[in-house]
Amino acid sequence: MLMTRFSRLHHLLLLQPRFQQSRVLRHPPTKPRTFIRSAMGSSSSFSSSKLLFRQLFEKESSTYTYLLADISHPDKPALLIDPVDKTVDRDLKLINELGLKLVYAMNTHVHADHVTGTGLLKTKLPGVKSVISKASGSKADKFLEHGEKVSIGNIYLEVRSTPGHTAGCVTYVTGEGADQPQPRMAFTGDAVLIRGCGRTDFQGGSSDQLYESVHSQIFTLPKDTLIYPAHDYKGYEVSTVGEEMQHNPRLTKDKETFKTIMSNLNLAYPKMIDVAVPANMVCGLQDLPSQPN
Numbered sequence: 522m523l524m525t526r527f528s529r530l531h532h533l534l535l536l537q538p539r540f541q542q543s544r545v546l547r548h549p550p551t552k553p554r555t556f557i558r559s560a561m562g563s564s565s566s567f568s569s570s571k572l573l574f575r576q577l578f579e580k581e582s583s584t585y586t587y588l589l590a591d592i593s594h595p596d597k598p599a600l601l602i603d604p605v606d607k608t609v610d611r612d613l614k615l616i617n618e619l620g621l622k623l624v625y626a627m628n629t630h631v632h633a634d635h636v637t638g639t640g641l642l643k644t645k646l647p648g649v650k651s652v653i654s655k656a657s658g659s660k661a662d663k664f665l666e667h668g669e670k671v672s673i674g675n676i677y678l679e680v681r682s683t684p685g686h687t688a689g690c691v692t693y694v695t696g697e698g699a700d701q702p703q704p705r706m707a708f709t710g711d712a713v714l715i716r717g718c719g720r721t722d723f724q725g726g727s728s729d730q731l732y733e734s735v736h737s738q739i740f741t742l743p744k745d746t747l748i749y750p751a752h753d754y755k756g757y758e759v760s761t762v763g764e765e766m767q768h769n770p771r772l773t774k775d776k777e778t779f780k781t782i783m784s785n786l787n788l789a790y791p792k793m794i795d796v797a798v799p800a801n802m803v804c805g806l807q808d809l810p811s812q813p814n
């Protein structure tokens with residue numbers, strides 16, 4: 522019964538048109554439950570925490586930004602994953618309309634194709650802290666290492682180091698336990714894209730390392746874990762670990778075949794790379810005052 526309902530929800534998620542640009546999955550008012558199961562009217566017995574979740578899209582760079590908030594907490598603390606400078610005003614408008622308090626503006630890695638929105642968010646909303654992995658070498662207010670947790674209210678994200686697309690890439694995974702969203706969600710940045718993966722030909726990229734990262738840190742998650750990537754170029758919105766383990770045309774191969782595929786992608790360099798990487802190394806804006814952790 523549970524699986525049937527989950528399958529139905531997942532099917533609906535996959536069918537959502539991208540043009541809608543955002544989506545809220547809330548638990549029903551009568552039964553406090555974790556958001557995914559509640560969204561499908563499940564009577565499963567998980568937590569009383571309430572996650573607000575939206576997937577937002579920036580069309581020029583085909584980037585997904587994710588908004589997560591604990592709306593059961595009086596402050597409604599929120600975080601953004603991979604905000605884009607061009608859509609900061611849209612994101613702030615939404616945050617304001619929903620009465621959320623943005624605490625963290627996080628990146629999965631130093632992006633090469635767009636300027637992060639973290640710097641602008643900090644200037645427009647003082648108090649917001651920018652967050653990135655320590656291994657990225659980028660400036661930020663808070664640096665993360667493998668195994669650390671980032672909390673908003675009663676919801677947390679576990680940091681998994683997943684280098685290979687860049688040396689400092691991380692994946693954020695919603696936590697385990699009764700208070701946490703079930704199924705879990707993995708924000709994979711460019712490590713795993715739906716039916717693809719991030720390129721490995723610049724920024725300390727390594728196809729060998731990417732393969733190891735994905736197989737040890739992402740494909741070991743429960744198969745129903747939802748995969749939310751930083752980009753999509755094919756019209757997809759969400760996948761699962763099990764689905765990518767079965768259908769990803771690159772990552773299902775053995776490591777040597779994967780490395781051959783990756784060295785023959787022949788992709789053009791991102792148009793904005795010369796602007797984006799230096800800007801993103803300083804949090805998206807030059808000369809931002811840093812805040813204490």
Ligand SMILES: N[C@@H](CCC(=O)N[C@@H](CSS)C(=O)NCC(=O)O)C(=O)O
Pocket residue numbers: 582632633634711717718719720721752754786788789790791792793
């Ligand atoms: N054409 C775009 C850049 C496209 C691109 O290179 N995307 C990256 C992720 S952003 S660093 C990538 O890893 N793509 C993998 C793939 O298989 O497409 C631009 O000019 O901005």
Ligand SMILES: [Fe+2]
Pocket residue numbers: 630631632633634686711719
């Ligand atoms: Fe990238």
